[in-house]
Amino acid sequence: MVQGGSVSVSKEGNPSRRSGRQAGESRNGGTETQVQKAAKMQVLVCLVCLYALSVIQPRPCSVSASAFRHHAFCMLDQSTAWYSGCNLVSVPTDLPENLQKLHLDRNRIRLLWNSSLTRYTHLQTLSCTHNTMETIQAGVFSSTPLLESLSLASNLLHSNYHELGRALRFLPALKSLDLSENLLAEDMVSSILQNLTTLESLTLSGNLLMRLDTSIFSGLHQLQELNLERNMLYEIEDGAFENLKKLRRLNVAFNHLPCIVDFHLTQLEVLNASHNVIEWFLSYQHQEQEFQLETLDLSDNKMFFFPLLPNRSRIRTLLLAENQINFYGRQLDNSSSGQPAVVQFVNLDGSVRNITATYLWDETLHSDVSSLELLDMSENSLRYLPQGFLSRMTSLSRLRLAHNCLESMYLAPVEIPDSLMELDLSHNLLSELQLNRSFGNLLPNLKFFNLSSNDLQQIPSWTFSALQNIASIDLSSNKIEICSSQGDSHCVVLSSIFSLRHLYLSDCDLQMISPQALEGSPITHLELSKNPRFIVRRTTFLSLSRTLEHLGLGNTNLSDMDFSPFQSLRSLDISGNALNQLPTSLLGLSLRTLNLRDNKLSTIPPGQARVLGQKIQSLLLGGNLFNCCQLDWWTIFREMDNVRIEDQAEVKCHLSTLVDHISQMKQLASTHCRKKAEMIWPYILLFLPLCLILLGLCLVFILSFNPKLIPRFIKQRCRRSTSY
Template identity: 25%
Template structure:
């Protein structure tokens, strides 16, 4: 046997792998499907990755002959050649059930498909295909999913021809192509189609009604095209549930153009040119919906200026539905954001069935005064980025299920006492970026699991939450306001508050009398980015359960005994970006459980850690951007590495190796101090130099005594003479 033959014999000879796959030895050329890319998923289920061509692969006999187990073969071919020659194993091709071909074919006949009659899923995504010749899908009688997205197809006129009628194709994806026109008979044979994606093309005309034969279609994606009018093109789709028309040029939607609109679970006509909301857009039929269906009506990003009252026909339809003994639980989500709505009629939402989400953000709404009974089931209400200056009790009185309320970026300057008296399930209330300067009460009750109130960016300088109000408030955000006197923020009765953010205010000093905070529950307090220069002893003494205290970005220079008294549970203390040149650990002796201390960016010259030598937990001290010496750093690192202490200096971002870093921590080298290695020890050269200096000093000392001895001996001899 020649060496060449031996080479190919050993390389391509059939071998059983873990899945009992056999690599064919018929083809005397390099294998296209490497053995390590052939995976056995389960009995008679395989995943195979090939390059260029599909050659040299066979299935075990028990998976090729009659079997009670289904045979699934998933093949991916990278850099696939456009055609396959006579050496391709046709028997193996006939076993493939899922095929993905990746190549670059401007024009193709897809000849391989002639031999893949069992194919169920075909993926031809992103191959640069402009033209598909002949009828390559004709014999694919089992094909269920065909993906031709991200190509350059223009003409699909006679593309989808099949031998079997009706065929099994259920999903067809043609997104991101260059299709401008869809002929009336383009999908004539695809009567079993359930999902069709034509999004991101150049379609503008649907006058030939190309979908009329798709009687089982449930999902149709036409978003991001150039459609101006539906022209009744989808009126025959009685089972259509999801219609996506986002990003077109549609100016009008009425019942003539879209008779199936009442059947739709998802109706997305956002980013078009609609100027009116017609009642037909909001009403829904219930015969075709399953229990607990959610209808999503998305009208955002249009040119709508007004939301009119529901028509009497639609209202009566809603009430007749409520009396239906076969009533199903149907919910509605309505998105009207990013329009120019300035007027909302009182009964605008009367035709909607169990509205649970309403988004009116980024409009021009001045007054939101609607019938609260139509919003009785609402859970999410977004009114942000409008011009609302007043809230109405009648609007919110029936919203007993409301959980998320966004009123940010409006013109509110107060909250009327009775507005939210009927709401007991708030999880998040966002009132940021308004003009509220003071609040003497907050009539809000939060969800049994707790809630969040955000009042940041308001100009607020005074806040009082009396006893019995703000029940179950867990997190309060007050950052970026005008709070200078912390005593005007009274939260002492709020016994469930856990997180309080007071950052970015004007607070200058802290003392025990100004902190009117809950003692038993607060675990997180953020006072960063203020103007704090002084903290009196015992200021935090009552916050015995506090875990995190942030004091970064202030003007602190030093501390006193008792500054942090009472913080026996504190885990994290942030003192970064202050003006602390020297910090003595004796002022932090009360912090018995401290795990993390940050003193970053303080221009610190010295940090005394002697009082923490008996600390019971590992304490990370972040020392970035300071002026600490290598001598100090080396000593502390030695003590930590030798187990003498649990205090470890560190940085957020380690510096590269260099003469002025120890364990990735930058430090300042004093010329008078010995050079350290990365473990904080003197380098060998430095130790040798020191030893030499000591020897010389000893020699000089001995010489001194020797000269002194000789001098004394000479004097004695002179005296004898």
């Protein structure tokens, strides 16, 4: 049977028929071959056309559910569909009807029609952020009564906000609404939010709100979280949040609010008012109900005084960084008559009140701060802390006073609560620490003590040995000395502190540390960088050989050191030390991080590179001038997946042929040096014949002036007489 140009023979066919067919094929061989070729060509053309169509024709994002798992952006996972960045102009209409979550972010949708969501009656979450949406028709949500979360951020909904407000009234179960970055003013928001009585979370950040009155949020009785950051708010009318009885979290950061007076939102738990121009924070002091406020963020404002907190509160976190807070008693109470100075305050209502400078800050002590755990007053104008200021904070565990103007600090249990675990006094003007050992245990729970970047000169030698649970000490950027025994008031004892783990002594102008200075302290992290006069000796750290995991010796004029005793070392910084070769003792360690920046390394032997590459995970090599013709180590590191060269763009090599050349390592070809070597051969081939010609001319010239030289040379070589 012949079909499609192919021959099929049955098993029971007789020989005569086979012979006849073979004869026919012999007679019509040419014709049969042409048919077969034509058929094959047709099939081939069809296959090529199908392949071209599959490659050239773009795949739309609106595809069947079975194709979602193969698309980079469009994906369907059970009842959730992601259509982010699919260049859509409308809502897909071929998704499963039981869809519950639909994400249409970063598309080109400008309009939601009334029929856009008719198919998805079970929809609970809809996200259409970062589109160009201008209109949402009034009936679009009539078929999605189960919708609980709606995100419409980064659109242009100010154009038809009335229609958006009518559309939202079809959502009886809506709990979360995001309308941020839609150029909405307060009157638009008031119109949109009418009758949304089920709303629990509302985000209006990045809009054009300037003033809040009592009507804008009046109907949101279930609202618990309100985000108003990055607007243009300069005034919040008294009673604007009066109807929000369940409001717990309020964010008004990055606005232009000048003050917060008579704060009385007792139900609020978190208030973020950072990055405004607030000069005063005064809570209502006659409130009988206890305030629920736990976190108050007033950082990056223009406050001059410590905030007046509620009389009854449970505040735990108070953030006051980047203000202008100071205590003015010492500056003003210095009259020669002995009478305290008086400061005159003019209130907002026009009344005048005189306050004694000594008690200028005393009103804040009436606030309830017994539950405060974190107080951050970094980057203010503090010159001192009034007596008793911290003692009322009986639960304080973290105190941050960095970047101020403190000149002295009195560390005693009567001033600082025993609960303190973290104390940051860095970047101040401290020249001395005042301590009194007669009070017994000094800060028994303190674990982290940061005194870096001060001018400490007078510090009792027993200061840190008296801290029973101290785990981290930072004395960087201070002119101090480390001694091995107590008694000398000009140095600090750091030995036999059994809880000490982290010690930072960078930029202290240290010259040497005796082997006994750190003995008995199980330090795991030791930082000694930026001490250019420091004499590095192995015996200095020998007592830490079993515990040390990180060692920083950058910019210490290190020339060589035997690191073999430090088998626990995992991180090492020896940058900026003019090393011209890698210490061989590093090969026996199990290092994970190695900093070799700013040395004089020209190469790394391939054997060392292989050993290091099996252990190192993070490597820094910038600032060295490697030899471009000795880069085998670079290839070894690049071929190992576990090695990550952090500063790869800064690693360079030095190529010296006819001129010096600097090139980035990642742009250097592996055959670069071989090509440079091959370029020398043309010069050799050019000058070799010339040299041979000159040599021949010299021989001819010599022989022409001395013709007997050749017979004499032959006679000496053959050792027989020659007759002439």
